[in-house]
Structure formats: structure tokens, C-alpha cells
Amino acid sequence: MVTNVTSFGRSGLYDWVVQRISAVILLIYILFLAYIFISRPDMQYQEWRALFANNAIRIFSLVALLSLCAHAWIGMWTIATDYLTPKMLGASANKVRFGFELLCLLILFVYFVWGVQILWSI
Amino acid sequence: MKDNRPVNLDISTISLPLAAYTSITHRVSGVIVFVGIAILLWIFNTSLGSEEGFNQIKEAMTSPIAKFVVWGILSALAYHMVAGIKHLLMDSGIGETKEAAPVGAKITIFLSLVLIIALGVWIW
Numbered sequence: 001m002v003t004n005v006t007s008f009g010r011s012g013l014y015d016w017v018v019q020r021i022s023a024v025i026l027l028i029y030i031l032f033l034a035y036i037f038i039s040r041p042d043m044q045y046q047e048w049r050a051l052f053a054n055n056a057i058r059i060f061s062l063v064a065l066l067s068l069c070a071h072a073w074i075g076m077w078t079i080a081t082d083y084l085t086p087k088m089l090g091a092s093a094n095k096v097r098f099g100f101e102l103l104c105l106l107i108l109f110v111y112f113v114w115g116v117q118i119l120w121s122i
Numbered sequence: 123m124k125d126n127r128p129v130n131l132d133i134s135t136i137s138l139p140l141a142a143y144t145s146i147t148h149r150v151s152g153v154i155v156f157v158g159i160a161i162l163l164w165i166f167n168t169s170l171g172s173e174e175g176f177n178q179i180k181e182a183m184t185s186p187i188a189k190f191v192v193w194g195i196l197s198a199l200a201y202h203m204v205a206g207i208k209h210l211l212m213d214s215g216i217g218e219t220k221e222a223a224p225v226g227a228k229i230t231i232f233l234s235l236v237l238i239i240a241l242g243v244w245i246w
Contacts, residue, residue, distance in 0.1 A: 020210060020213065023206050023209075023210065024210070027203060027206070027207070030199070030203060037244075044176075045169075045173040045176040045177070048169060048170065048176060049170060049176075052170060068159065072152075072155075072156050072159075075149075075152045075156070076153075076156060079149055079152075079153065087129075104156075107156075107160075111159055111160070111163060114163055114167070115163060118163070118166055118167045118170060118171075121171070122170055
């Protein structure tokens with residue numbers, strides 16, 4: 001079993017499942033947005049706003065935002081642990097990787113708070 | 123950690139199959155989307171914030187640079203999505219064999235190219 005203090009659920013299997021569930025949610029959300037854009041080619045502001053002011057769509061967007069953050073974290077963590085290694089970077093690799101992971105977390109936290117603010121200020 | 127664990131093979135000395143290139147592209151496209159989400163959120167925020175903002179975005183999207191940037195992010199997302207669907211199919215046991223791998227890789231490249239071209243047509 002993969003265990004690492006910086007992994008999402010501190011278990012490789014847990015991360016694996018979260019990565020896939022969030023992927024399916026994001027896939028459905030992307031298809032939903034694509035349908036909106038294709039079915040309303042000449043959308044005006046009122047219609048665009050009314051769409052996301054709808055509570056069901058707002059909550060769907062929040063679920064997609066949460067999925068995005070979890071999915072991106074697991075993905076960036078995977079990349080960091082694969083490439084920012086002592087083999088690639090030498091002795092400072094652990095510090096570099098930890099710094100990179102913190103930066104990713106910070107960015108995702110900003111995305112999440114920003115996204116919530118956008119959705120709840122409509 | 124035990125010091126007798128096996129060392130990874132040196133990937134730079136290995137001739138990679140097509141599926142390996144689609145796999146690394148999946149990672150690269152994921153990183154592009156990770157960064158690109160900032161731009162998409164900014165567009166989302168501005169377009170929903172006010173009618174002026176909405177028209178500003180419409181106006182900005184007439185510039186070739188803006189079109190190219192948005193096309194780039196959405197192309198990375200499209201590729202990541204197609205390669206991700208292949209991943210999910212392989213997780214459920216479809217196309218896992220050595221023979222199926224290059225076929226799956228070719229389908230991934232073909233479908234994402236179709237989507238990327240369609241996105242280009244839609245944006246321009």
C-alpha cells in the first residue's frame with residue numbers, strides 16, 4: 001500500500017478512487033457546459049447570469065469545483081513525487097517537492113475560495 | 123526506507139511506445155489545465171459579475187491572442203478529457219492488452235484532434 005504524508009487520503013487506493021470519481025463528475029460538468037454553449041450560440045448576459053443563479057446549477061458547479069481541487073491535487077502530487085525526486089534533483093529534492101506541493105495547495109485553495117465567491121455573488 | 127529497493131529504469135534510454143507518449147501528454151495537458159483554470163475562472167468571474175464585464179469578455183474574445191490562449195487551454199482540457207476517458211475504460215478492463223494499447227493511443231489522438239479542431243472552429 002502506498003502511504004505518504006502528503007498524499008490526499010494518506011492511502012494510494014483512496015487517492016486512486018477519489019481521482020476517478022472526481023474525473024467522472026468533471027466529465028459530466030464539461031459535457032453540461034458544452035451542451036449550454038452549443039445549444040445557446042448567441043447567449044446574452046441575462047441568460048448567462050440566470051443559468052448560474054439557478055440553485056441546482058450552482059450546487060452542481062460547487063461539486064465540480066470541489067472535484068477539480070481534489071483531482072488537481074492528486075494529479076500535481078503524482079507529478080511532484082514522480083519527477084521532483086532525489087534522482088532528478090539531488091539532495092534538495094525533498095525541499096523542492098514540498099515547496100512545490102505547498103504552492104499547488106495554495107493555488108487550489110485560491111481557486112476554491114474564488115470559485116465559491118463567484119458562484120455565491122450572483 | 124530499505125536501501126536495497128530496486129532503482130527505476132532510466133526512462134531516457136528506453137524507446138517509448140505511442141501509448142507512453144499519450145500518457146506523458148495526459149500529464150502535460152493536466153498541468154496546462156491546472157494553470158489555465160486561473161484564466162477560465164477570471165473569464166467566468168468577469169462575465170458573470172456585470173453586464174459590462176460580460177460585454178468586455180465578448181469584446182476581448184475578438185482578439186486573436188485571447189482566442190489563441192482560450193483555444194490552447196480548452197485544447198489541453200479536451201485532450202486530458204479524452205485520455206482520461208481511455209484511462210477509465212482501461213480501469214474497467216477494456217483495452218488493457220499489449221495489442222490494444224497502441225490502438226487506444228491512436229483513438230485518443232484522433233478523437234482529441236477532432237475536438238481540438240472543432241474548438242478552433244467554434245472559437246474563430
